[in-house]
Amino acid sequence: MNTNEPHVGLSGTAKSPAGSGKWWLKTALMLLIIGFSVYILFSLGDYLSGEGAEQISFRELLHTVSYPLLALLLGVILSYVVVECAKYAYLLKVYTGKFRLRTAVKVMFLGKYYDGVTPFASGGQPFQIYYLCKKKDIPKGAAAAIPMARMVGSLSVWCILALVLITFAPRFLAVSSNVVITKTILIVAWVSIIFNLSIPIFFAVASFFPKAFMRVMAWGVFVLKKMHIVKKHYAVTLKYVRLARDYCASMREVLKKWKFLFPLLLLCVVESAITASIPFFVVVAVANVPLSGELYLQIVCLNVISQFSAYLIPTPGNAGAVETTTSFIFITVSGISNIVGWVILVWRFLTFYIYILSGIGINIFEIGRSAYRRRHAAKSH
Numbered sequence: 432m433n434t435n436e437p438h439v440g441l442s443g444t445a446k447s448p449a450g451s452g453k454w455w456l457k458t459a460l461m462l463l464i465i466g467f468s469v470y471i472l473f474s475l476g477d478y479l480s481g482e483g484a485e486q487i488s489f490r491e492l493l494h495t496v497s498y499p500l501l502a503l504l505l506g507v508i509l510s511y512v513v514v515e516c517a518k519y520a521y522l523l524k525v526y527t528g529k530f531r532l533r534t535a536v537k538v539m540f541l542g543k544y545y546d547g548v549t550p551f552a553s554g555g556q557p558f559q560i561y562y563l564c565k566k567k568d569i570p571k572g573a574a575a576a577i578p579m580a581r582m583v584g585s586l587s588v589w590c591i592l593a594l595v596l597i598t599f600a601p602r603f604l605a606v607s608s609n610v611v612i613t614k615t616i617l618i619v620a621w622v623s624i625i626f627n628l629s630i631p632i633f634f635a636v637a638s639f640f641p642k643a644f645m646r647v648m649a650w651g652v653f654v655l656k657k658m659h660i661v662k663k664h665y666a667v668t669l670k671y672v673r674l675a676r677d678y679c680a681s682m683r684e685v686l687k688k689w690k691f692l693f694p695l696l697l698l699c700v701v702e703s704a705i706t707a708s709i710p711f712f713v714v715v716a717v718a719n720v721p722l723s724g725e726l727y728l729q730i731v732c733l734n735v736i737s738q739f740s741a742y743l744i745p746t747p748g749n750a751g752a753v754e755t756t757t758s759f760i761f762i763t764v765s766g767i768s769n770i771v772g773w774v775i776l777v778w779r780f781l782t783f784y785i786y787i788l789s790g791i792g793i794n795i796f797e798i799g800r801s802a803y804r805r806r807h808a809a810k811s812h
Contacts, residue, residue: 468751473772486772500716511705525691526573544790547748576684583631588699590628593735603729616740623739638682648675707731713778718767733760
């Protein structure tokens with residue numbers, strides 16, 4: 432879900448998150464939340480496993496892991512990264528005429544990072560637009576269209592896949608000892624899927640009615656002012672009206688090249704299938720349980736339930752929320768009750784925590800390089 436969080440779109444007043452000096456505060460907060468999430472994860476694992484069934488130690492885990500299957504898991508993670516980067520590389524080729532692999536990799540990792548440190552994963556897309564436009568000198572329309580096309584394609588396919596998989600959910604949740612909690616999580620997941628699916632539909636429809644969209648944004652700001660949430664009414668209204676205009680322009684850029692979006696949709700299907708499957712490979716590698724089609728279907732169904740139910744919790748990157756919902760849901764899988772904490776920790780590290788660490792590294796590198804270039808330019812004068 433990439434919407435609008437910290438920047439002002441393409442109006443020329445956006446600022447780099449890394450250059451603003453505030454990114455490290457978000458990062459520090461994110462690391463604290465991750466630490467707390469891990470604590471909750473193992474506490475919940477012990478509680479849900481029942482008395483006398485504490486999560487196994489790290490040393491015991493090393494004897495449990497299947498290392499050939501762990502290698503397979505790492506291959507699946509690598510394939511996910513390759514497909515994600517391929518989407519950006521393809522869109523860069525479509526909208527700029529150049530195949531920029533290095534830019535695609537940076538855009539992907541930085542987008543994941545800023546999604547991870549902002550509520551509702553809302554910061555990635557604005558920063559990607561800023562990065563492409565200001566750092567890579569890509570025209571405004573193309574810079575906005577690339578993240579927009581990726582968001583619309585990925586979110587649409589992911590939600591449609593989730594709608595199919597969630598229909599199998601009651602069959603697998605029937606064995607839960609926490610019926611009330613699991614049913615609540617299932618209902619929240621249904622609501623979240625519908626809400627998330629409405630986002631790309633809304634932006635697609637809004638692109639045909641830019642003036643109406645800008646009025647809706649202005650009305651929304653007015654309501655927030657009446658609720659005393661917004662103080663600077665004019666400045667905030669101007670900001671979001673410009674944002675609406677920029678998004679409409681970028682969506683029109685996307686729709687102009689609709690024939691070229693079919694390969695993107697294919698990549699989105701592959702990426703969504705991998706995303707749904709990753710927890711299965713984590714379970715069989717970490718818990719070393721036998722592979723089966725029934726187990727695969729169970730894991731991918733439970734995965735979409737736990738993820739979508741957590742999407743509505745406004746913590747940065749849904750940290751804490753995903754760990755909690757997944758603990759309640761995955762405890763229903765037989766054979767992993769005393770290892771569920773490690774299963775979820777490995778899964779979250781490979782699909783979320785690693786992007787936070789990568790984003791920190793890229794930000795530090797970018798800041799250091801910019802400082803070096805400024806000093807070098809000063810000396811040359």
